[in-house]
Amino acid sequence: MAEPQLGHAATSNNVVPVDGPGSSKEASSASIGLPLRQAMKQPVAEIKIHDITDKFTRACSALEVGQLVKDEYFTLFESIGALEIMDPKMDSGFLQPGEASEDDYDTLGALLPEELIGIMDQLLCYEMAWHTGYPLSQTLFTSVYIDKLLWPEPKVLEQAQFYRGEITDDKRPGVLLEVLRAYCLALVKCCDFAIARITSRDYFEEEDFCTHTYNRVLFVQVPMNVFQRELDASVERLQDGTEVEINPILRDAIVARLQFRKDFLTALDLDVPIDHLEAHWQPLLDGLTTITTTQQLGKTVPGSFSLKIQRRLASTVPPRPIVELDSADAFSKLKQLITDCKEATRFPSLPPDPIEYQNFLWAFASRTPTPLPYSRSYLANLLFHESSISIPLADMRYLVFPASPILDPTNWTLSPPRNPMLPKPPRLQLAILIDDFIDRAGQPYLEFWTALGQNRCRLRRMLNHVISAWDQLQSDAGVVDEDLKNVIGQMNAEGQVLDYPLTTWVYHKKLWMMEKAVLLGFEQDIYLPDEYAGMYLFLNNVSRKRKDLLLTVKSDFNNRLSQLRSNKSASGLQKAKEVQDGLLYIDSLLAETTATLELGLALGKFYVALLYLDLIPRPKRPFGSEQCRYELRMKNFLNLHPSEVTEFSEFNNHTKPFGPYEKPDTDEVDYTKDKIFKWMANPTFWSGMEEHVRRAKEACSLLRKLGPQAAHAVGVREAWDKEVQSTMASCVALGVAVLGLKLAAGAEGPRGITIEFPTGGQGKRYHEGWVVGKVIKV
């Protein structure tokens, strides 16, 4: 059993959600224009003290000892937030006999340069621990120095010192302490920027990132250049050398850290202009190298971090351990954050093309290790920044409106007749219908992109919901398609337009998402080995539908092409060229879905065979039924239109083509185990599978040949290439596995082999979504 997730339930100032426990993880609202500044949202409550002893004693005397009374509104949520006073594990105010409530660490005590380096680096580790999702109370806010700066709340920045009030001159902090102060101030401002950035986008408080600042105000109002100046002044004082004399090696190490902090702060700045973004991140990578190589110069100062500060941060949560992220981990996380943000800065320079964007988002979400919340918010910010094109419109243009009269720009130039009783000209009607539909598609499209910006687990879950949203959009699209058809009829332009273009576009996107959702399920080890067959066959079904759809689209493209070519006018030929180019995209999509379809089918059949060969463990499962489990698996897809989920009996026909996996050895059934074994011993049994593997490879090769250009993935050329290659490698691996089975098969069943299922997320699979069992000789 692990620790219960109850952290912020108890600490947050949020209202307890009406639907009870668990709802505290609601997405933060991203729609409210300004970033939610947590620090500003948490007014310090006025404290009033009442003595309730008498009342309490009186009320208690009415109860038997041990008698329980449960208030109707006492929820699990509250029970989890409850603490037992005087239990040292829960009561953060509890003192052991003789224990002091505060540390006696002297924040004005002189520091050695080595110690300064040690503290700076440790702060950096905690900062990264915070970035990975731990609360400030277990990380940065355990620093005695930071605590002093932030509490009691300074009215002006000058008050943010390692002391409060007046002090005598001999106590005044020396240069190194002043340097540390400048570093800490900038670090705190970095946190402020990070919180503001993350909370301005969709994120999930507990699973991604903790924004709580425990009533500490992270210098929200102080502009960035103030911190930069403090850092600059520190560097100058150190380099000047008249005040302190430090070993140059140590001095340079300290200066490098100050410089890094300044660069980091600058990069995190919320108002940084969108061009030249990349320039901010590269220096950080260089600076980080210096820090890493001089890290051994530092000396830790144990007393400068203390758990006791938690007492004053949040009295309503149990004391929680300081999160120790070791420096190697912390530095690699930091490096990752920098690299990911740097990658994100490429977004604005992508070709203005929704498919390019989509491919970029997908590639970003697929980076390993998975990008931290900050980097994801950073990208989301660029993404939703502004765009000169209508994203959904451009997207559908590529797929279903090749040189189509429906999107003819002149349609948007017509004005309605003066007399509102007169019918609008057909072209104007088209423009209005399309505009309305684009409006309607905006929200589902936004949800789709939002999902792509989430952590990987949530991406899978969110996709399932986005699929439902697109399903509704699809039914609306059907209505608009009818209207379009009528107008096209009035224009006698029937042959120039694909039937049901909007439905086709929505459906295609929906099926694409479904494919990804299933593959993500494999990636996240959601399916057990004996479910592989069914799920890959389901995937095959989905991609088959997508392929059929694309074939219709393709024939429309070809149709359009010959119309335009026969037209022979200059504009006709120009348009023909456009359609010809557009066809490459359709071919690329076709190749992609064909690869999925064929590999899915081959794997499905492979796992069916393994089930009959008893090479996959099948749990007994005394509870529930196969049908219930099938429904549970298909749950997210059950309500879609058109129906994507076959009847259970039909599903069984595919997963159990020879009847139950366990077989009585009598001739009463069509297929005895004997017969199945004999059959499998015949090479022709495997030739079907091999044929699908071959076709999948062929599709991968074609996809590669068409290249990232055709796929609208030039912005992520490398990632795209890698994806295609790893699918290809999965095909090869499956070919090898099938061969292994073929060789081992015999009249008495396979001999001397077992199957190893490579686990996800450990680099053991060529492609995380394609689980190819390995045949191992024993």
Add this chain to the structure above:
Amino acid sequence: MSEQGAELKAEELQYVQYQADKEETYLPAIRQLISRDLSEPYSIYVYRYFLYQWGDLCYMALDSSNALIGVVVCKLEPHRSGTFRGYIAMLAVQEPHRGKGIATKLVCMAIDAMAARDADEIVLETEVTNTASLKLYERLGFLRSKRLHRYYLNGNTAFRLVLHLKPGTALKRPIAVELGIDQPGQYQGYPSASHDPMGP
């Protein structure tokens, strides 16, 4: 260990339903057993929350001297997704007694009890690395339905496991959605919104 061996060992134990009037006898032992595997203890109110309302869904394995060897704690109530949902909140067996089928037996009793009370489904969360627990539940018929990033306070990720007891459970929908007032963008029924903030 062979199935039979497990049965025999397990038989030396007594499996009993929790009784509210025995709180003083059992609760301290239950707390001790459960909190052994927690870095941060639950308050007594968490235990009482479950035991007061669903004591009959708590089963204990006791040895011949009435010492607590294993325990399972559950709840059962209508869930906003529209199902009547059982939830296994806690499960633990004393270390020296593990691997003998004791937890399996306890969980089976709890499931039977919830099924008898007409539960549609049973859910729970467990750490992705808790092999023993995953194996135990998956052998009984649970499937993984979701992966929950950083579900636990220690930053670990969980699987949500689900067992549907009745056909049609997957088709049940929240009332709001049936009425068509499911707001786009609000992500109703997202895992975050439906998950209990604690895991066994």
